Amino acid sequence: MRAKIIGLLGALLLLAACSSPPPEAPPAAPPGGPGGAGGIGSTNILPGSQQDLEASAGDRVFFAFDRSDISSESQQILARQADWLRRYPNVTVTIEGHCDERGTREYNLALGERRAQAVKNVLVASGIPASRISTISYGKERPMVVGSNEEAWAQNRVAITTVN
Amino acid sequence: MKKISLRFIGALIAAFAILLHSGAVRAELRIDITSGKIEPLPIAVPALAGGAPNESQAGQDLAGVVSADLERSGLFRPLDPRSFIQNVSVADAQPQFGDWRQINAQALVTGSVKTQADGRLRVEFRLWDVFAEQQLTGYGYTTTQQNWRRIAHIIADEVYKRITGEEGYFDTRIVYVSESGPPEKRVKRLALMDQDSANNRFLTDGRALVLTPRFSPTAQEITYLSYANGTPRVYLFNIDTGQQEVVGDFPGMTFAPRFSPDGNRVVLSRAENGVSNLFSLDLRTRRPTRLTDSQAIDTSPSFSPDGSKIVFNSDRGGSQQLYVMSADGGGAKRISFGSGKYGTPVWSPRGDLVAFTKIDGSSFFIGVMRPDGSGERLLTRDFLVEGPTWAPNGRVLMYFRQSPSDSRGHGGSPHLYSIDLTGSNQREVTTPQDASDPAWSPLLR
Numbered sequence: 127m128r129a130k131i132i133g134l135l136g137a138l139l140l141l142a143a144c145s146s147p148p149p150e151a152p153p154a155a156p157p158g159g160p161g162g163a164g165g166i167g168s169t170n171i172l173p174g175s176q177q178d179l180e181a182s183a184g185d186r187v188f189f190a191f192d193r194s195d196i197s198s199e200s201q202q203i204l205a206r207q208a209d210w211l212r213r214y215p216n217v218t219v220t221i222e223g224h225c226d227e228r229g230t231r232e233y234n235l236a237l238g239e240r241r242a243q244a245v246k247n248v249l250v251a252s253g254i255p256a257s258r259i260s261t262i263s264y265g266k267e268r269p270m271v272v273g274s275n276e277e278a279w280a281q282n283r284v285a286i287t288t289v290n
Numbered sequence: 291m292k293k294i295s296l297r298f299i300g301a302l303i304a305a306f307a308i309l310l311h312s313g314a315v316r317a318e319l320r321i322d323i324t325s326g327k328i329e330p331l332p333i334a335v336p337a338l339a340g341g342a343p344n345e346s347q348a349g350q351d352l353a354g355v356v357s358a359d360l361e362r363s364g365l366f367r368p369l370d371p372r373s374f375i376q377n378v379s380v381a382d383a384q385p386q387f388g389d390w391r392q393i394n395a396q397a398l399v400t401g402s403v404k405t406q407a408d409g410r411l412r413v414e415f416r417l418w419d420v421f422a423e424q425q426l427t428g429y430g431y432t433t434t435q436q437n438w439r440r441i442a443h444i445i446a447d448e449v450y451k452r453i454t455g456e457e458g459y460f461d462t463r464i465v466y467v468s469e470s471g472p473p474e475k476r477v478k479r480l481a482l483m484d485q486d487s488a489n490n491r492f493l494t495d496g497r498a499l500v501l502t503p504r505f506s507p508t509a510q511e512i513t514y515l516s517y518a519n520g521t522p523r524v525y526l527f528n529i530d531t532g533q534q535e536v537v538g539d540f541p542g543m544t545f546a547p548r549f550s551p552d553g554n555r556v557v558l559s560r561a562e563n564g565v566s567n568l569f570s571l572d573l574r575t576r577r578p579t580r581l582t583d584s585q586a587i588d589t590s591p592s593f594s595p596d597g598s599k600i601v602f603n604s605d606r607g608g609s610q611q612l613y614v615m616s617a618d619g620g621g622a623k624r625i626s627f628g629s630g631k632y633g634t635p636v637w638s639p640r641g642d643l644v645a646f647t648k649i650d651g652s653s654f655f656i657g658v659m660r661p662d663g664s665g666e667r668l669l670t671r672d673f674l675v676e677g678p679t680w681a682p683n684g685r686v687l688m689y690f691r692q693s694p695s696d697s698r699g700h701g702g703s704p705h706l707y708s709i710d711l712t713g714s715n716q717r718e719v720t721t722p723q724d725a726s727d728p729a730w731s732p733l734l735r
Contacts, residue, residue, distance in 0.1 A: 192609075192631075194564075230633035230647050230676055231727070232502060232546040233603060233610055235515075235522065236559065236566040236587040239543055243564025263522065263543060263561070267499060272473045274673070274694030274701070 174214040176289045183207045187245060189283040192229065194240040196248055204245060207287055208252035218290045221245045223263040224270065226279035231265060238263030245285040260290075305444075308414055308428030319397060319419045319426065321365050321454045323685060327714060330367040331453065332394050333360060334420075336378045337371070338401035338413065348438060349403045352413065355442035356399065358486060359460040360449060362708075363686075364715030369395055390420045397426075399449060410434055413441045417449050427452045439488055444735065459681035460485060463731040464688065465503045465512055466706060468492065469724040473699050480514060482529065485681075485730070487720040493527065502727050506549045509731040513537065513547040513556055524558050526573075538571045538578055546589045550617070551597040557581070559589040568602060568619070581619035592637045592644070593617060594661070601625070601635040601644050601661065612646060614661060625663030634677050637661070639732070640684030643711075647676045647689075656689050658711070669713040674704075679730045685711050688719065690726040 171177045179185050183206035187196065196204065211217060223238030223245075242261035250256050271281040321331055335357045338349035353371075360366035375389035378400050390398050401415030416428035427448060431441050440461060447458030468481040480500050483490035494500050498518035505512060512527045524537040524547040538544060543561040550557065550570070557570045568581040568588050582588045586606035593600055594617075601614045607624060610631040615622035626632040630650030637644050641661075648655040648668065654675045657668040674692040681687070692704035704726040706719035719725075 227674065228649070229631075230590070230603075230610075230649075232559065232589045233587060233605075233633050235501075235543070235545050236561065236589050239561040239566065240564040240587065247564075261564075262520075267476065267478075267501070269474055271697075272695055272699045273697040275697075278697065 174217050174289070179207065179210055179287065179289060183210045185288070186284050186286045188280060189241055189285070191226070191279075191283065192237070194237065194244045196244055201248065204248045205252065208249050208254055211249065211254045211258065218258045218260070220288050220290055221259060221261045222268075222286045222288055223261065224268060224282055224284050224286070225266045226282040227266045227269065227274065228279060229266065234265035235263050236265075238265045241283075241285045245287065305429055305431050308416060308430055319422070319453055323365060323454050323456060324712075327712070328365060330365055331396055332369055333366045333397040333399065333449075334369045334374060334390055334393070334395040335360070335399045336374055336376075338403050338415065339378060340403040342405065345403045345405055348411065349401070352401070352403065352438060352442045352445070353399075355439055355486065355488075356446045356449070359443060359446035362486070362717065363450065364710055365450070365454065366397075369393055385418055385420075387418075387420055387423045390418075395420050397449070397453065399445070401445075405435075406432070411438060411441070413438075413445075415445050415448075417452055439484060440734065443484070443486075447733070456685060457683040457733070459683045459686060459730075459733070461734050462682060463505075463509065463734065464706075464719075464728050465493075465505060465731070466721070466728040467501060467503070467726050468721065469704065469726060470496075473695055473702050480512070480527070481721070481725075482512075483721070490722055493529075502546060504548050504729045505731045507551055507553040507732060509734060511549075513549060515545045515547065524556070526556075538569075538576070540569075540578070544569075546591065548591055548593065551593050551595055557591045557593070557600065559591070568600070570617075579619070581615070582622070590634050592635050594637050595639050595641045599637075599661070601637055603633045603635060610649075612644065612659075612663075625659065625661065626666075627663060628666055636678055636680060638680050638684040639682050642684065645678040645680060645687055647678065656687065656709070667713075669709055669711075670707075670716060675707075677727055679728050681730050682732045687711065688728045688730055690728060692726075 184203045187200035187203050221242040223242030225234040225238050246259045246261055269282045271278040335353045337353045340346035340349040357368035361368050373393050376386045398418040398420050404412045406412055410432055412432050414430040417426045419426050443461040446460040450458035462485045464485055465482050468479045469476055471477040477496040478500050479496040480493040480503055498516050501515045503512050503514035516525050522543045524544045525534055526537055527534045537556055540560050545559050547556050547558040555570045555572055559566045560569050565585055566587045566589050568591055570579050584606045586604050588604045591600045591602040598617055599614055600617050603610055604613050610633050611624055612626040612632045612635050613622045613624050630648050632646050632648050634647040635644050643658045644661055645658045648657050653671050655668045655671045656675050656678050659666040672691055673694050678687045678689040688708045690704045691707050693701045695702040703724050706725045706728050709716040
């Protein structure tokens with residue numbers, strides 16, 4: 127427990143020392159697991175990194191079957207992503223659009239692109255320059271979760287914001 | 291990419307008709323392949339006669355490939371060679387028809403194999419109506435030794451054609467995507483094989499995700515989608531030279547490429563600001579022409595065989611459905627009206643039907659309908675069946691089937707299947723790995 131606290135303090139000190147402001151919320155638990163018996167928790171979240179985005183805002187929004195509309199819950203996540211992007215003006219991102227397996231291959235490539243574009247449109251509308259955001263569709267080719275069931279499919283209908 | 295040197299069409303096959311043994315030919319031995327369930331025709335295909343040991347081995351191999359092709363069509367029942375009475379070891383001899391009637395053969399194929407002085411193979415065959423004791427057809431062929439399988443397929447096509455009245459489909463190839471690895475990190479490679487699964491070879495190395503290949507009308511080029519260099523783009527691949535090039539100068543994703551029937555254009559989908567529209571690209575001038583301008587997803591195009599129309603799927607009406615438009619774009623009319631969604635339309639080489647994937651409830655289907663949307667008929671159904679492709683005679687379809695996966699990644703495993711237009715004779719097509727996205731070549735000759 128003590129090692130965890132030291133690790134946390136260390137991370138905060140490091141962040142405070144940087145010229146960029148600290149992230150919105152300090153990490154609750156270092157993703158790499160608690161610090162070893164011998165020392166300090168070893169996972170610092172680098173500002174402007176993918177982990178930082180995940181921790182601050184969430185890196186993904188989900189979609190209903192065969193749809194690309196952005197839900198109000200997704201709007202909130204994307205608002206936080208936009209805030210985060212304003213905080214790190216040198217960061218560029220690629221929005222990956224994905225689909226579940228319950229559609230035909232080419233249509234899913236197009237649907238993934240439409241989902242990625244829908245996310246991009248929200249971010250651009252929040253004032254992020256379009257030049258900072260590219261899109262790519264993987265259709266149903268790269269499922270996040272394996273399994274032919276509703277839970278897995280819901281996880282795979284997703285647009286993921288990835289830091290370049 | 292590694293250059294692959296393939297003697298694809300290269301070795302010329304010289305063909306010549308063989309004079310009939312007796313009088314006029316009567317077209318009595320006939321299978322009508324459009325009538326529902328058929329009793330397969332018993333046919334005997336003994337080893338083609340050969341003098342030297344390598345020739346008689348070739349004769350056996352040829353007969354084996356011919357028999358397998360005919361059997362796989364579901365229309366023929368090749369008889370067990372161990373039941374044969376007459377030993378057809380002498381080429382050109384008149385068959386002892388009584389011996390063949392005794393084992394209930396209705397048709398008989400005899401032939402011979404000879405190695406010429408120049409090392410090339412000379413193969414002759416005759417097809418006999420056993421009950422009428424008449425020769426129905428006969429041809430001879432000359433080609434290089436390594437081309438022997440094509441001779442067998444050509445012979446099988448001649449037998450098929452003579453007895454059914456339809457063009458055959460055995461002298462063809464399949465290009466498809468060979469799959470391996472865990473579902474979340476699938477490795478996909480383009481692969482090419484004969485329609486009987488022989489001569490399988492990989493065209494790409496699996497480093498880049500590749501999808502949805504299609505043949506050019508000469509079967510010498512392939513167009514497909516690749517994620518090489520990061521962005522999904524359409525490429526052309528020359529099978530003989532191994533040369534590859536990007537099609538078109540579009541920024542952003544291009545996908546779903548097909549050749550036009552005259553081989554001069556590629557039609558494809560292009561994503562612009564999230565919307566996907568159809569474009570055609572003239573391969574000579576490299577000039578793109580916009581075909582659709584909807585705010586929807588327009589993709590999976592397929593030309594009519596006369597090149598005048600394109601069938602495609604679009605969700606412009608609110609759900610994924612089939613539309614037919616002029617090949618210049620314009621005049622798009624919806625043709626699918628059943629329940630569920632329709633996709634991957636492919637126009638039959640005969641021009642009379644469009645095959646498609648249908649999704650209704652939790653099931654996928656492969657079906658056909660006429661180009662005006664009438665006569666919808668579903669051929670097969672499963673958790674996932676998708677992506678039909680037509681044999682060049684418009685009588686057989688190939689597609690891929692995939693079972694559900696569990697959370698540990700077991701299951702899934704797509705494989706290729708073929709099915710008759712009547713919905714019968716469904717068979718798995720052998721591939722070295724899992725397989726999807728098949729495309730059937732035209733007849734190679």
